[in-house]
Structure formats: C-alpha cells, structure tokens
Amino acid sequence: MERGNVLVIGNSGVGKSTLINAVLGEERAETGWGTKGTTDKLTIYESEKIPFRIIDTIGFEPSFIKELKAINAVKKWSKDSAKEGHEDNQINLIWFCVDGTSSKLFSKTLKDLLSATSMWRSVPVIVIITKSYSVPEREQNIEMVYNAFTKQKRYSKKLRKVIPVVASTYVLNDNAYAAPEGISELVDATNEVLPEGLRAGEIDIAEFKLNRKRAMAHGIAGVSTTAAVVVGAVPIPFADAIILSPIEIALVNALAQIYGVGKNEESKRFFNSIVEVGTVSVAAKSAISGLKAIPGINLGASVVNAIIAGSIVATLGEGTIYAFEQVYLGKKSVADIDWVKEMMESKLSSQFIDIVKTIVDKSTNSTDVKAIANIIEDTFKYSFSVSDSKKV
Ligand SMILES: Nc1nc2c(ncn2[C@@H]2O[C@H](COP(=O)(O)OP(=O)(O)OP(=O)(O)O)[C@@H](O)[C@H]2O)c(=O)[nH]1
Numbered sequence: 001m002e003r004g005n006v007l008v009i010g011n012s013g014v015g016k017s018t019l020i021n022a023v024l025g026e027e028r029a030e031t032g033w034g035t036k037g038t039t040d041k042l043t044i045y046e047s048e049k050i051p052f053r054i055i056d057t058i059g060f061e062p063s064f065i066k067e068l069k070a071i072n073a074v075k076k077w078s079k080d081s082a083k084e085g086h087e088d089n090q091i092n093l094i095w096f097c098v099d100g101t102s103s104k105l106f107s108k109t110l111k112d113l114l115s116a117t118s119m120w121r122s123v124p125v126i127v128i129i130t131k132s133y134s135v136p137e138r139e140q141n142i143e144m145v146y147n148a149f150t151k152q153k154r155y156s157k158k159l160r161k162v163i164p165v166v167a168s169t170y171v172l173n174d175n176a177y178a179a180p181e182g183i184s185e186l187v188d189a190t191n192e193v194l195p196e197g198l199r200a201g202e203i204d205i206a207e208f209k210l211n212r213k214r215a216m217a218h219g220i221a222g223v224s225t226t227a228a229v230v231v232g233a234v235p236i237p238f239a240d241a242i243i244l245s246p247i248e249i250a251l252v253n254a255l256a257q258i259y260g261v262g263k264n265e266e267s268k269r270f271f272n273s274i275v276e277v278g279t280v281s282v283a284a285k286s287a288i289s290g291l292k293a294i295p296g297i298n299l300g301a302s303v304v305n306a307i308i309a310g311s312i313v314a315t316l317g318e319g320t321i322y323a324f325e326q327v328y329l330g331k332k333s334v335a336d337i338d339w340v341k342e343m344m345e346s347k348l349s350s351q352f353i354d355i356v357k358t359i360v361d362k363s364t365n366s367t368d369v370k371a372i373a374n375i376i377e378d379t380f381k382y383s384f385s386v387s388d389s390k391k392v
C-alpha cells in the first residue's frame with residue numbers, strides 16, 4: 001500500500017518534535033527550548049510501526065525571519081514534488097499543532113499554515129492541541145480552533161478533527177502529573193483520513209503541474225502573437241500571407257512539447273488538423289471580409305492587418321492550449337480529429353470576427369506593435385472554456 005506523508009507544522013516550541021517522538025515510540029526527533037533542540041530543516045521520519053511518514057518542520061515563530069524560513073522550506077519542498085524523482089514529496093495530511101497552554105494569536109498562526117501549504121489546497125488537516133495538560137481547558141481550546149477555522153471560509157472544509165494531546169508526561173510535583181494522552185486517538189484519526197489525503201495529494205499535484213504548463217503555454221502564445229503582429233504590420237496582400245504559418249507551426253510544436261503530445265502518426269494528424277484549420281487564408285479571408293462590412297474603421301490598413309494576423313495566431317494558441325490540455329487530462333484523445341477540427345473552426349468563425357472588432361475598437365490610439373499584441377493577448381486569454389480546470 002502507498003504510504004502517505006503527514007506534514008507537521010506549527011509555531012516553534014509547541015511540541016511538534018516531541019509529538020513525533022511519541023507517535024514513533026522512540027526518541028528520534030530532537031526537541032527542546034530556545035536554539036537547542038529546535039528543528040531547523042524538514043526531516044522525514046519513518047517507522048515500521050506506523051503506516052505513514054511524518055515530516056518534522058521548522059517552527060513558524062518567534063522571529064519574522066524564521067517564519068519566512070519555515071514557510072519557504074515547506075513551499076520549496078512542495079514544489080519539488082512536481083519534479084521527476086520527487087514524487088514522494090507529496091503531502092497527504094497536515095497535522096497543525098497549536099499550544100494548549102497559550103491561546104494567543106491563533107489566527108496569525110493559521111494564516112501561516114495556509115500560506116505554507118497553499119499548494120495543497122485539498123489536503124485535509126487535523127489540528128493537534130499540544131500540551132493539553134489541563135483537562136477543563138480542552139473543551140474551550142477545541143472550540144477556539146473550530147471558530148478560527150470557520151472564519152477562514154476557504155479552509156474550513158479542510159479541518160477533519162481536533163485532538164488534544166499530551167505527548168510526554170508533564171510533572172507538576174511529586175503527586176501531580178499529566179500522563180501521555182491522545183496519541184493513539186491521533187494515529188487512528190490519521191489512518192482514517194489518509195485515504196482521502198492520498199487522493200487529495202494526487203489532485204493537488206496534478207493541478208500544480210497543469211498550472212505550470214498553462215503559464216508556460218500562455219507565455220509562448222504571447223510571444224507568437226507579437227511575432228504575428230509584426231509580420232502583419234508589413235503591408236502585404238493577405239491572401240498571400242501564408243507567411244504566418246511558420247509562426248503557427250512553431251507555436252503548435254512548442255505547445256505539443258509542453259503538454260507532452262507525442263510524435264506518433266496519430267498525434268501528427270491531430271496536430272496537422274489544428275494547423276490546417278488555423279491556416280491564415282481561411283480565417284483571414286473571413287475576417288477581412290467581415291471587417292470590410294463595418295463602416296467607419298479609421299485605422300490604417302497595416303494596423304488592421306497586424307490586428308488580424310495577431311488575432312489569428314492568438315486564437316490558434318488558445319485553441320491549441322485547450323485541445324492539448326484536454327488530451328493531457330485524458331478527456332480527449334489525439335484520435336478525436338473531428339472534435340478538434342470543429343472546435344478550432346468554431347473559434348475562427350463569426351465569434352472570431354466579433355472579437356477582432358472589439359480589438360480594432362480598443363486599438364484606435366495605438367500603432368505600437370507591442371501595445372497591439374498586448375491588447376490581443378488580453379482579449380484572447382482564456383477565451384476558451386477552461387471550466388473543467390481552474391484558471392491560473
Ligand atoms: N512534558 C511535556 N513537555 C512537552 C510536551 N510537548 C512539548 N514539550 C516540551 O516543549 C519543548 C519544545 O518542544 P519541541 O517538541 O522541541 O517543540 P517544536 O515544536 O519541535 O519546536 P521547534 O522545533 O523549535 O519548532 C520541549 O522542551 C519539550 O520537552 C509534552 O507533551 N509534555
């Protein structure tokens with residue numbers, strides 16, 4: 001069975017390392033006050049006795065610098081999980097530790113938790129109230145945690161359980177002490193939540209990777225749009241402007257690489273049908289005749305040409321990104337040639353002319369290539385449905 005990773009976070013000195021030792025049943029993580037025994041890097045602990053790994057982290061407090069260090073260490077570790085060979089870096093459950101002896105500034109700590117683990121937005125959280133020596137105070141502390149989470153709307157759904165714990169015996173005097181408590185309840189709760197956490201970790205990683213691909217893809221589409229605007233601004237008759245196709249082919253190629261669309265025969269056909277539909281002549285003809293029909297366009301012919309050329313490439317880029325994303329996500333296959341043709345054609349039809357018109361309107365004052373390219377990019381970005389997966 002797959003082993004989940006539990007990330008333990010919280011302020012410095014709340015008892016994260018002490019808790020980990022209690023769960024492992026041996027003194028492995030260094031503990032202590034002040035600089036001695038304080039955890040200064042992420043450390044992974046494993047034991048045959050428990051079916052999950054535990055990751056000890058740097059405490060958030062007490063200084064601002066340390067807080068940043070703590071948050072960044074978790075973020076870096078998380079980002080690495082998207083790299084090859086680091087698949088084990090997934091986080092499947094968060095143990096968020098708060099100190100049961102001090103109910104101060106909980107919301108600040110909660111914000112730190114959310115910031116450090118923002119990449120893992122579907123991953124569930126168990127809050128552990130450490131040093132819960134006082135039995136009467138437990139109810140109150142549990143309530144405080146629930147209240148704080150309820151206020152953080154987006155994250156209230158992540159909270160699965162609040163467990164008061166005494167990780168090691170706390171001695172008051174010769175006859176009074178608080179015995180360890182809550183550890184086996186914590187292990188049970190963890191095992192219970194882990195299956196959900198394993199799924200959530202996969203979902204979050206996939207989303208992270210997709211967002212990265214999307215950002216790269218839009219970058220390339222933007223560069224290609226600018227290139228097309230430059231080419232279009234040179235006054236040449238559009239019917240002959242097959243001159244755009246090298247830009248288009250390079251763009252589709254680069255996008256195929258980003259989304260890992262293969263180079264086999266089937267992929268080539270998929271790829272070619274995108275380029276075919278996007279070929280300048282078809283779209284340009286309809287765009288030009290569509291634009292001729294609008295009275296009162298005062299822009300110079302070369303600016304209009306530039307806008308049309310840029311818009312064609314921008315549309316091709318957005319359409320290709322959408323198509324490759326569907327393939328990448330397994331929702332469509334490269335065998336779905338009819339689908340991709342239809343989708344691209346619909347984007348380059350009447351709707352396209354309407355969008356070009358709005359760009360022409362917006363461009364009245366600019367003759368600058370970069371400015372025009374920016375207007376085009378902004379207009380076309382996300383013009384394709386990305387409803388199945390969230391925007392960047
Ligand atoms: N008796 C008792 N002491 C505890 C308990 N939990 C934490 N402590 C003490 O609190 C101090 C800090 O605990 P650590 O486990 O080192 O705290 P930490 O959260 O790992 O701190 P950083 O690594 O600095 O972030 C140590 O002296 C622990 O012995 C507990 O359940 N019982």
Ligand SMILES: [Mg+2]
Nearest residue numbers: 016017038039
């Ligand atoms: Mg520690």
